[in-house]
Amino acid sequence: MQAIYDWARELYQETGINLVFIYEEYERVRFIEGFQNTLWLGIICILLSVVIGVIGAWLQGSHLRPVRLLVAGYIQFFRNTPPLVQLLFFYFALGKTLENLGLMPMYEADGWQHPLIGNFGWAVVSLSFFAGSFNVEIFRSGIEAVPTATREAAEALGYTRLKAYIYIVLPLAFRVCLPALNNNLVNLVKTTTLAYVIAVPEMMYTANQIWSDNVNVPEMMATLFIVYVSLVGVLVWMMHRWERALRVVGFGQGA
Amino acid sequence: MKPGYVIPGVDAAAATDMPVLLPVAERLSRETGRQRREGVWRLELRAWHGFVLFAVFLLSLGVAEAQVETPGDRSPLATLVRWIPFLLWQNGNGFVLNLIISFLAMAIGTVAGAALGLGQISIFKPVRMICWSVTQLFRNSPWLVLLFCIMLLLPFEIEIGDTVYNIPDWMKAVIGFSLPIMANLSEVVRGAVLSIPTGQWESSEALAFSRIQQLWMIVLPQCFKRMIPPWMNWYAILTMATPLCSIMGVEESVHLAQQAMAAEDSRPELLAPFYSFLMVMFFLYCYPIARWTIRLERKYVVNI
Numbered sequence: 001m002q003a004i005y006d007w008a009r010e011l012y013q014e015t016g017i018n019l020v021f022i023y024e025e026y027e028r029v030r031f032i033e034g035f036q037n038t039l040w041l042g043i044i045c046i047l048l049s050v051v052i053g054v055i056g057a058w059l060q061g062s063h064l065r066p067v068r069l070l071v072a073g074y075i076q077f078f079r080n081t082p083p084l085v086q087l088l089f090f091y092f093a094l095g096k097t098l099e100n101l102g103l104m105p106m107y108e109a110d111g112w113q114h115p116l117i118g119n120f121g122w123a124v125v126s127l128s129f130f131a132g133s134f135n136v137e138i139f140r141s142g143i144e145a146v147p148t149a150t151r152e153a154a155e156a157l158g159y160t161r162l163k164a165y166i167y168i169v170l171p172l173a174f175r176v177c178l179p180a181l182n183n184n185l186v187n188l189v190k191t192t193t194l195a196y197v198i199a200v201p202e203m204m205y206t207a208n209q210i211w212s213d214n215v216n217v218p219e220m221m222a223t224l225f226i227v228y229v230s231l232v233g234v235l236v237w238m239m240h241r242w243e244r245a246l247r248v249v250g251f252g253q254g255a
Numbered sequence: 256m257k258p259g260y261v262i263p264g265v266d267a268a269a270a271t272d273m274p275v276l277l278p279v280a281e282r283l284s285r286e287t288g289r290q291r292r293e294g295v296w297r298l299e300l301r302a303w304h305g306f307v308l309f310a311v312f313l314l315s316l317g318v319a320e321a322q323v324e325t326p327g328d329r330s331p332l333a334t335l336v337r338w339i340p341f342l343l344w345q346n347g348n349g350f351v352l353n354l355i356i357s358f359l360a361m362a363i364g365t366v367a368g369a370a371l372g373l374g375q376i377s378i379f380k381p382v383r384m385i386c387w388s389v390t391q392l393f394r395n396s397p398w399l400v401l402l403f404c405i406m407l408l409l410p411f412e413i414e415i416g417d418t419v420y421n422i423p424d425w426m427k428a429v430i431g432f433s434l435p436i437m438a439n440l441s442e443v444v445r446g447a448v449l450s451i452p453t454g455q456w457e458s459s460e461a462l463a464f465s466r467i468q469q470l471w472m473i474v475l476p477q478c479f480k481r482m483i484p485p486w487m488n489w490y491a492i493l494t495m496a497t498p499l500c501s502i503m504g505v506e507e508s509v510h511l512a513q514q515a516m517a518a519e520d521s522r523p524e525l526l527a528p529f530y531s532f533l534m535v536m537f538f539l540y541c542y543p544i545a546r547w548t549i550r551l552e553r554k555y556v557v558n559i
Binding site for chain 2: 080144183196
């Protein structure tokens with residue numbers, strides 16, 4: 001590792017290309033934290049949005065009309081407004097109102113009172129609900145795609161309803177959903193940059209701090225660019241492989 | 256193959272009334288494929304979305320009116336009316352600037368994207384590879400990163416000869432927005448050209464058309480109709496994305512709304528009416544485009 005740090009320092013001394021986040025420990029820690037935050041934000045949002053999608057799809061099949069209407073309203077709201085507005089709304093309108101009303105649980109750290117759901121928390125909530133609204137429709141179509149005859153056949157073979165759902169319906173539905181789900185999740189990872197707006201210390205935010213302190217905008221920008229493109233590239237590549245492995249043979253073209 | 260040994264689904268079309276998957280799976284797959292080709296979901300705006308937005312606007316305005324405590328305060332409606340010229344068109348800033356940015360970014364993105372897309376189907380491999388990499392690079396990076404890149408890396412003034420030209424922020428935003436548009440439209444062009452059956456290429460080659468002629472006289476005219484709906488969809492998405500540059504201090508409508516509210520002592524009850532007013536404006540602009548896109552799509556759906 002030390003060799004790389006020295007190389008970066010030498011590069012700066014000889015060419016003026018200032019990769020400060022490599023050779024200086026303070027900035028390095030900062031940048032890595034930002035990267036980790038972006039990763040965490042992405043992973044948590046992906047998982048939560050999938051959970052929201054599954055629950056939403058299940059609720060949409062509810063017998064109660066108000067429940068179905070509620071889910072439909074949720075989908076319409078989150079699909080048709082920009083994620084930036086949603087983020088600002090959640091953090092400033094909802095978050096601050098809850099704090100002012102004293103409804104937000106607080107905890108103490110470093111001598112300050114912190115709300116339980118801070119900016120990172122609100123970014124997670126807002127982005128998960130945004131992506132979740134797309135997932136609901138995707139999962140619902142997937143489950144609807146499995147014919148009743150298949151379910152009945154499973155029941156005829158002695159599966160209980162739950163077991164038929166877990167072993168027969170969901171695996172098929174998941175294969176149908178996967179390509180659409182991938183599109184949405186890749187989109188979600190790109191959208192996490194928006195968390196910058198509410199000062200979540202993700203990669204973009206820390207990069208901004210670093211270039212503000214060291215005046216090395218082009219270097220940081222290029223780094224940011226490369227890291228994001230490779231992050232998205234790796235995700236797309238993994239998802240495509242998974243998709244190809246799980247393709248329903250003889251059905252559609254998928255991609 | 257003996258007639259007795261035909262296996263349905265393998266040797267012939269599946270002859271069963273029990274499909275493995277219902278048509279909804281096909282639909283999802285088609286939508287996904289289209290989203291992948293075009294790089295974005297299709298904007299589905301309905302008239303009732305507009306009515307809901309307008310109702311939210313009226314409601315928030317009503318609530319704000321009711322919250323005025325001191326008699327000296329101007330009513331929120333009067334405040335909004337007073338700021339409308341500032342928000343929408345004054346000095347060529349505000350909502351008009353959103354539209355200008357969207358026009359220019361779309362124009363630049365279209366021209367560059369068409370060139371890049373045609374480069375992607377070039378018969379010369381290096382050109383194909385370069386165009387493909389550029390497309391993938393700008394297609395897969397977040398818009399905000401691209402916007403930051405351009406806003407911070409471009410100089411704020413350039414010297415040509417002896418004169419110094421200032422580059423205003425909004426012009427940099429135009430370039431920042433045109434990059435992702437370019438990459439995505441490049442994919443649209445490539446997809447449209449590839450969707451033309453190879454028979455068209457072969458038969459026109461047999462008729463002694465040159466490659467340029469084939470492209471220009473046979474293939475592109477057929478692609479054109481297919482590219483219009485995604486192109487318009489991208490335009491609507493781009494217009495809705497223009498407020499992103501308010502983060503960088505470009506004086507477009509959202510940024511000016513923040514300034515206006517700050518000038519009105521940041522009264523919290525103004526927040527909802529101002530923002531919902533802008534949402535209504537964006538809806539009024541994007542709704543016709545979205546509807547028209549769907550209509551054109553239906554019209555052009557069976558052309559080959």
